[in-house]
Amino acid sequence: MLRFFSLGSGSSGNSYFLFSDHFGILIDAGIGIRNIKKHFRSRGLTLDRIKAVIVTHDHADHIKALGHLSNDYHIPVYTTAAVHEGINRNYCMTTKISSDYVRVVEKDKSFCLDEFCITPFEVPHDSTDNVGYFISYDMVRFCLITDAGHATDKMAEYIRQSNYLVLEANHDLNMLMMGPYPAYLKGRVSGPKGHMNNLEAAELLAQNVTEQMRHVWLCHISEENNHPELVKKTMDSVLRSYGIIMGKDFELDVLRRIVPSDLFLLE
Ligand SMILES: [Zn+2]
Ligand SMILES: [Zn+2]
Incomplete structure (x- = not known):
């Protein structure tokens, strides 16, 4: 049985947990170790359920707890060589990942951990490097795309194969442009x-979602430039224009920034 929950999603920290009865993969570790423990405990889990961390990119909101998780809990950290270098240079990494726990992956090269088969793929972003992950486990095809500067054919290809998807919907463009951010940040x-x-x-979703999609979770929602109801409304109207009905063709939830999500069973 495969389960999934979000521990936090957005600029104050991102972390997601995908786990079976005997193996668990944490995707990003951008929230403090104490909060990770707290959220695990509230679901009756302990940190020894995490057998690997896979990392999208080297921004603080995705990597903060990596040093502690790897060194104190002996958990290997998988990401590209460039992201590892970026993590090592990052000011937020007061505890560095010991070389014993560094595992290097390559884009478009699948690797397997336990029964999870994982393919990292390119996602454009202004970090040292950034990857999305496509993960197969039995009949489940899970895909996570976050911090994505623009839609690409590669993302579309993996969305078409997925039945569970975590997808970034960061901001409403009007809110961003009318909002309080300085011009350079709006541009960025x-x-x-x-x-x-x-x-x-x-x-991107409407053009590539197939009838095998079961559940979509929207992630990395901006606090200043977005709102859960607004993003749902935009999704609903675009999907409807393609003849797709949210809540009928598949479930859609907006992941909250600080509060963990429900625990979802993926089958
Ligand atoms: Zn980022
Ligand atoms: Zn981020």
């Missing part, structure tokens, strides 16, 4: 190596 966030906006995420 909305640029091709920034973050995906609601409309871009909705179009």
Whole structure:
């Protein structure tokens, strides 16, 4: 049985846990170790359920707890060589990942951990490097795409194969442009190596979702430039224009920033 929950999603920290009865993969570790423990405990889990961490990219909101997790709990950290270098240089890494726990992966090269088969793929972003992950486990095809500057054919290809998807819908473009961010930051966030906006995420989903999709979770929602109801409304209207009905063709939830999600059973 495969389960999934989000521990936190957004600029204050991202972390997701995908786990079977005897193996667990943490995707990103951008929230403090104490909060990770707290959220695990509240679900009756202990940190020894984490057998590997896979990392998308080297921004603080995705990597903060990696040093502690790897060194104190002896958990290997998988990501590209460039992301490992970026992590090592990052100011937020007061505890570095010991070389014993560094595991290097390559884009488009699948690797297996226990019964999980994992393929990292390119996602454009202004970090040292960034990858999405496509994960197969039995009949489950799970895909996670976050911090995506723009939609690519590669993302589309993996969305078409997925039945569970975590997809970034960071901001509403109007809210961003009318909002309090300074001009350079507006440019960065909305640029091709920034973050995906609601409309871009909705179009990418609507154009590539297949009838095998069961559940979509929207992640990395901006606090200042987005709202859960607004992103749902945008999704609903774009999907409807393609004849797709949220809640009927598949479930869709917006992951909250600080509060962990429910625990979902993937089958
Ligand atoms: Zn980022
Ligand atoms: Zn981020």
